Structures are given as C-alpha cells and as structure tokens.
Amino acid sequence: METDTITAISTPTGEGAISIVRLSGSEAIQVAAALFKGKNLHQVDSHTMHYGKIIDPDTAEAAEEVMVSVMRAPRTFTREDVVEINCHGGMVAVNRVLEIVLSQGPRLAEPGEFTKRAFLNGRIDLSQAEAVMDLIRAKTDKAMSVALKQMDGRLSGMIQKYRQSLLETVAHVEVNIDYPEYDDVEEMSHEMMRVKTKEVHAEIEELLQVAKQGKILREGLATAIIGRPNVGKSSLMNTLVQENKAIVTEVPGTTRDIIEEYVNVRGVPLRLVDTAGIRETEDIVEKIGVERSRQVLKDADLILFVLNNNDALTEEDEKLFEAIQGLEYIVIVNKTDLEQKLDLERVHELAEGKPVLTTSLIEEKGVDELETAIAETFFAGDIDTGDLTYVSNVRHIQLLRQAKQALEDAMEGIEMGMPMDIVQIDVTRTWEFLGEIIGDTASDSLIDQLFSQFCLGK
Structure with missing residues (x-):
C-alpha cells in the first residue's frame, strides 16, 4: 500500500466563502508547518485549528490568509496524519494554495483516494466507503438517512454476522473431514447444515425484499411524463418541480426535446423527464423529439400518463395505453376545470387497475393525491428508514x-443427500460473495474501479 503524502482540493470548484486543501500522509504536518506562518504546527494539539498565513517559499511573501486544522493519526478519517487548509473561496485563491503545497513534495490525490486510504487502513469497509458517495449524491433526506446508516456500519454488521455463521459451519465440516478420530467433536449432519443455511438464506431474502426501495432511494425513480401534445405535461413538471423549467403554451408541440429535473416527492427522489408530445407529425424536429420520447418509455421506472379531460379519447391515446402495458404507470386526467369530454369509464378499463387520478394543474388541484400515489406505488405507506x-x-x-x-x-444438495464436503463448496461460495460486499474478498481491480468513481478530494 502506498503511504506517500497526498493532497487535493476537497471543496467544490467555483466561488464560495471557504475552500479547503486537504493533505494526508506521514509528511502532512511537516509540509504544512513549513508553509504556515503562525503557531508551530509540530507542537499544537491534535484536532485543533489555527489562524495564520501561507507563505510562498519562492517569494517569502504571504500568499493567503488561512485557518489550518491539524489531526494526528490514528484518530483521523484516513488513519494517517491529516491537515486541512481552509482558505478563501474562489478558484484563484485555492489553486494558489494547492500549487504551493504541491511544490513541497506531496502528490495530487487520485479521485477517492482519501476514502480509499480509510478503507485500506481498516477505518471503514468497502460498503461504508461506497456509502460516502451515496451520502454526497443523496437527493432526499430519506436517501441521506439510508447512506448514514450504511456509513455507520449497519449493513456491514449484518454481513459480518452472516459470514461468521457460515464460517463456523464450514469449519465444523472441515474438522469432521480432517479429524474423524476426534470423538468429542459433534458431527455436522445434513440437518444441522440445513438449519444453518436456511437461517442465513432467510436473512438475505429479507434484505433483498426491500432492495428495490433502497435502490430507488439511492438512485431515484426515472419518471417519464407522456401524453399527446397540449395535455399538460409541461405544466405537471413545473408543478412538481415548483419552477418554470418547461415552456407552457396553448400551441401543441411546444416541447421538442427531453427536459430532465430531480424532485423530492414524499421522500422519493424522482428524475422527471418531460417528453415531447407523442403523435404523428411531419415536422422533422418534432418527429425527432417524439422518437426520443418513445425511447424514454423503455428506460422509465415510472410513467405519468397525462390525458386531457376536455378532449375525447383518441386513437393515439389508446396506442399509448398499449405501449405502456406491463410497465409501472399512473394515469393523470388533467384540466378538470374544463368541460368533461373524456370517457372516464373507458380510461379505467384501459388502465386495467392502475391508479387513475384527476387534476387541475392550473388550479393546483389533485397534486397531493398524485404525490401520495407515487410514494405508495413503490413504498407501502410511509418510507421507514428507522430500524x-x-x-x-x-x-x-x-x-x-x-x-x-x-x-x-x-x-x-442437502435434500439430495450429497456428501457434506460437496455441499460445503456452495456454502463457501456464499461466504465469498458476502465478503465482496464489505471488501474482504474483493479483487484489487474492483477496489480501484470503485474508488475511481469518487470525486477528487474525497
């Protein structure tokens, strides 16, 4: 494992009140002390912050006014000495500090390398490391809560428990095979093996039962808003986003391209996609938009199908019902403030049991019911991120x-009466798969690939 000193900017690029240059490694304090005019950083207590200035060694002039945090190993995120230089926000100031630090010998950190060192030094396991990026990318408070619990090691603890149970089972089989003469060692029977495997199998099944919801909280629902032109798709997007992201006019075919936006609906992150109205058209640009809309349907987790209460059901509407059969969707009958011309009985028949809601987006009616329906489609009742x-x-x-x-x-294999040493092979495979989750049996290439997806400075 590399133990050289690394550095990087750990705050987002652009203007801001404060930017941070982070160092980690055995020479982190030495490098910072050589550049810092203020207290002697070699003598300060760990986990303290100090005011001073960064001196440019080439000119001996003050380059920046800073606050420097000193954290000594092993009580740090990386379990190495860590220094954080807090300077003024802005590209020029922070890059100048970084260049001065780099001139003293540290190298620029790779993406995710600080977190990777925390993993390699035993501070966190692989699932906890991945939770760091989940926390950064969380789109809702529920997603953040899930990531925090994973960072705290809740999932890791469960996986370790399953692996320990399987390891004890495998070890028991090994003793029976290698030392059959030991009368005081209870023989691992098929029944004992069946009980152990069933216990762990039930636990894994329980985790997988809520995996779909967990994935939604982490990544968001890819949600496509579809319908014929001028039914209120863009108005629905603007209502959910609470901002005028899409152009709304009385002219059909205004939306020509795909518009995307994230929105929090009752704790469920939606990646809303407002599509071009799907219809037959001779307009070349609109035709491209329609084709893109059809492609979006294939990738969507949820479809919001908007109909116009003031229009009779058309052949195009019925074709859209056919296109989304087998997918997860909610039908929204919009413009209920206008005269009803839509055959609602036929709509319910075509929906085949899927939710059919009525809205008047111009009057902001029916939006709460829609948000509730979206949450209940993927989560039974309230989203529980407690226990x-x-x-x-x-x-x-x-x-x-x-x-x-x-x-x-x-x-x-147990049911078929196979020898214990054959059954043990599959139990060992289970132990290895679970080990990959927390990094115990993960390959170096997998670890490098995972951390390469992190942002620089984390």
Whole structure:
C-alpha cells in the first residue's frame, strides 16, 4: 500500500466563502508547518485549528490568509496524519494554495483516494466507503438517512454476522473431514447444515425484499411524463418541480426535446423527464423529439400518463395505453376545470387497475393525491428508514442475489443427500460473495474501479 503524502482540493470548484486543501500522509504536518506562518504546527494539539498565513517559499511573501486544522493519526478519517487548509473561496485563491503545497513534495490525490486510504487502513469497509458517495449524491433526506446508516456500519454488521455463521459451519465440516478420530467433536449432519443455511438464506431474502426501495432511494425513480401534445405535461413538471423549467403554451408541440429535473416527492427522489408530445407529425424536429420520447418509455421506472379531460379519447391515446402495458404507470386526467369530454369509464378499463387520478394543474388541484400515489406505488405507506436496513447499491444487490442462489444450491444438495464436503463448496461460495460486499474478498481491480468513481478530494 502506498503511504506517500497526498493532497487535493476537497471543496467544490467555483466561488464560495471557504475552500479547503486537504493533505494526508506521514509528511502532512511537516509540509504544512513549513508553509504556515503562525503557531508551530509540530507542537499544537491534535484536532485543533489555527489562524495564520501561507507563505510562498519562492517569494517569502504571504500568499493567503488561512485557518489550518491539524489531526494526528490514528484518530483521523484516513488513519494517517491529516491537515486541512481552509482558505478563501474562489478558484484563484485555492489553486494558489494547492500549487504551493504541491511544490513541497506531496502528490495530487487520485479521485477517492482519501476514502480509499480509510478503507485500506481498516477505518471503514468497502460498503461504508461506497456509502460516502451515496451520502454526497443523496437527493432526499430519506436517501441521506439510508447512506448514514450504511456509513455507520449497519449493513456491514449484518454481513459480518452472516459470514461468521457460515464460517463456523464450514469449519465444523472441515474438522469432521480432517479429524474423524476426534470423538468429542459433534458431527455436522445434513440437518444441522440445513438449519444453518436456511437461517442465513432467510436473512438475505429479507434484505433483498426491500432492495428495490433502497435502490430507488439511492438512485431515484426515472419518471417519464407522456401524453399527446397540449395535455399538460409541461405544466405537471413545473408543478412538481415548483419552477418554470418547461415552456407552457396553448400551441401543441411546444416541447421538442427531453427536459430532465430531480424532485423530492414524499421522500422519493424522482428524475422527471418531460417528453415531447407523442403523435404523428411531419415536422422533422418534432418527429425527432417524439422518437426520443418513445425511447424514454423503455428506460422509465415510472410513467405519468397525462390525458386531457376536455378532449375525447383518441386513437393515439389508446396506442399509448398499449405501449405502456406491463410497465409501472399512473394515469393523470388533467384540466378538470374544463368541460368533461373524456370517457372516464373507458380510461379505467384501459388502465386495467392502475391508479387513475384527476387534476387541475392550473388550479393546483389533485397534486397531493398524485404525490401520495407515487410514494405508495413503490413504498407501502410511509418510507421507514428507522430500524429497517435498506440495501441500495446495485453491486450489493447483485452479490446478495448470487449468495442467495449459492445457498439454494447448497440446500438442494442437502435434500439430495450429497456428501457434506460437496455441499460445503456452495456454502463457501456464499461466504465469498458476502465478503465482496464489505471488501474482504474483493479483487484489487474492483477496489480501484470503485474508488475511481469518487470525486477528487474525497
């Protein structure tokens, strides 16, 4: 493992009140002390902050007014000496401080390298490291709560418990095989193995049951707003976003391209996509927009299908019902402030049990009911992030599914009466899949690939 001193800007680029240059490594305090005019950083207490100036060694002049935090190993995020130089916000100021620090020997950190060092030094496991980025990218308070619990090690603790149970089972089988002469060691029977595997299998199944909701909280619902032109799709987007993101006019076909925006609906993050009205058209630009809209349908987790209460149901509407069959959708009958010309009985028939809601977006009616329906479509009642452990990471979900399948293979082998050493192979595979979640059995290339997705300075 590399132990050289690294540095990077740990705050977003652009203007702001404060920017931070972070250092981590055995020479972090030495480098900062050589550049800092103020207290002797070698002599200050750990986890203290000090006012002073950064001196440019080339000119011996003050380059920036700063506050410097000193944190000594091992009580730091990376378990190495860490220094954070707080300077004025802005590209010029922070880049100048970074250049001066780099001139003293540290190298520029790779994306996610501070968190990677925390993982390699045993401060956190791989699932906790991934939760760091989940926390940064959280779109709602619920998503943030899930990420915080994963950072605290709730999922890690559960995985460790499952692995320990399987390890004890495998070890027991190994003792029986290698030392059959030991009469005081209880023989691992098929029944004992069945009980152990069923216990862990049930626990993994429970985690996977809420995995879909966890993934939604982490990544958001890809939500497509569809319908014929001028039914109120852009008005719906503006209402949910509470901002005029989309152009709203009485002219059909105004929306020519895809408009995307994130919005928090009852704790559920939606990635709203306002599509061009889907209809037959000779307009080349609008036709491209319509084709893009059809593609969005294929990738959507949820579809908000908007109909016009003031129009009779058309052949195009019925074709859209056909296009979204088998998908998750909510029908929204808009413009209820106008005369009803839509056959609602036919709409319910075409919806085949899916929610059908009425709204008047111009009067802001029916929006609360829509938000409730969206939340209840994917979460039964309120979203509970208290005692429930959500698995939200796609990598974790896939590994849990593989672990579950390996256990089912083991259980099948037990039912068939296969020798214990053969059944043990599948139990060991389960143990390894679970180990990949927390990083115990993950390859170096996987670890490098995961941390490369982090932002620079984290």
